[in-house]
Amino acid sequence: MSSLCIVGAGAAGAGAAYALRDTAIDVTVLEKSRGVCGRAATRRKNGCRYDHGANYVKDPDDRTTELLYELGEDGLFDIDQPVWTFDGGGRISEGDGRDEHKFGWTEGLTQLAKRLLARTDAEVRNGTRVASIDREGERWSLTDTEGGGHGPFDALLLTPPAPQTAALLADTRWDDGRLPRLREAVGSVPYRTVRSYLLHYPFEIDRPWYALVNLDKEHDIGWLSREECKPGHVPDGESLLVVQMSPAWSTAHYDDPLEESVGVVGETVADLLDDSTLAEPDWYDDQGWRYAQPDRAVTDVVSEAESAGLFFAGDWVVGEGRVHAALWNGIEQGERVGEHLATSVL
Template identity: 30%
Template sequence: MIDCQNVQTPLRRVAIVGSGLAGLVAARELLALGLEATLFEKSRGPGGRMAAKRLPDPASGSADIGAQYFTIRNPAFRQFLEQYAGEASWGEWQGRFRYQNDQGIWQDMRPAQRYVGVPRMSAITRAISQGLDLRAGVRVASLQRDERELWQLTDTDGGVHGDYDAVVLTPPPAQTVDLLTDSGLSDVADDLNIRISRMQACWTVVVHFPRGAGADVEGLMPRSALLSWAANNSSKPGRTDEGEWWVLHGDPDWSDANTELDPRQVRDQLLEEFLRCTGATGQPDDFLVHRWLYAKPRARTAPGHLWFGDRNIALAGDWLDGGRVEGAFNSANGLIRRLESDGLISAELTAR
């Protein structure tokens, strides 16, 4: 076990790798407590799996290819969204949602308030990121701790970023393990491998039906070995598409077994299964295919976050808290509350 008794030295500057929701929550909450936080993001902008991808038809905008919606059980999550995302960037997705039981009978999903970003899921993370020190297009290659016990981050272009009292890592576990190993932190990587389960892949197909798909639902979970989820992205609030864009998510086990399948075969197989499961009669005319290598945690239970107190390294992400969007908030929020309770966030800083 690597977690050790924390040395009560208050943190002042924190580097955060990844700007999905967990990274953004950590940055916002650290700033609110008077600390400095810098986000490093390998992509062009924030979002992580709250991602939207531009569609082949420019007039149609984009489709949510990652998280399809989120629920709110923790009042603190709602408060955070209201404060930092703003009410204009998210709204309730109302519609008919069904699942297929073990006997193959379709039933309505449990009533719930389902929320999405408006006009796309990434609108939420874009809004939260406004004003943060976010360095996009920077892929962190390694971490080094100097004789002052301050962290330096080296990117793939050779740039060095520092000095940081602590580092928060929010990428999926496989990428985090690679980063730790490349940083000479194999003991931390080994501990992480013991504590967490691996992520499963997900093939995603976005398909356009110019005259509608002919399905009588907005979202569905079929009993299928290929298809785990299908949703009418055009039915979400703020979308102004002509026709219907549907998002099809492959079953995690099937996706895992077919990660190297030709995207055209993925498209054909998931579309055929969608039509079979729904009885939809629409004729598609455009497609987009995306592969998520790290989409869903295999385990439903996890520690929430990880803090390696002898190194001042933390891990946060939805994969550490059940895999839901709200889990990303709970993970990062729980981490910051822990740092407060451990005396690593100075009362002097909080009062500034």
């Protein structure tokens, strides 16, 4: 039986495992966190459930809708309220054309990876942070930060954000001229940094929209959404705003203590929504995403290593920082891995 190691259990990694569900390939997934789905993350606090990274799964071409329903309709919803826009001066305008589908789950976006992986025989090893990679003959072995060994494997698929993947390639022992080119190409992918704030209020915020997005990139807030629009996420009579600050603001204030920065964020939200009561939430939370979204795709250089069983997947491979983009790239790369291993056996 052929074997594959997938590093990362985000949408891309879970998609790749799902693509190989009906094959004889033995799949092992190494995931550094305790959960799955990467930046499509869900957290629970004070009776609320909220998606504090990616906000929903978009479907630009209907194939995502078909897949999500195949994974199970229980708890699946499509957000009804629209997305509106605002500019650098805080002027809010109706509609931005993003309303084809906005899928989520009552139990949170992590359901995407959970449901994909549940339909596979893949072994997921959580709490396993990869430290180095070795090429031994025709196979790949990995060592984690605790000194544990994994492998050898016939193929390796790396799915972390490009900067983290580049760091792994820097700790890869493989005497091959392709490695320096891979490190350079992957390491050159630029990323936007985003700091998310979660602001809770013990009252309802009555607005005709689900979310607001800043299109001219001139406001300190990049995205603001009402988590109570998602069934099962916020108790009746309460509100929870997901506020994702702009990349420029987030980079400048990434390490500011939460207790200090949340006041500024609250005032900025109150000003944008013209409601002074929003300046002081009764509780709050935050999450920094150092590598939130890629600004462009990696070059085709990454495909050069496929003949050696080394593959890459993620939103940075296609250059679109969306959950569906990572998902389908993972599925497509999983299929390529399957073709490679089938050919290798022959």
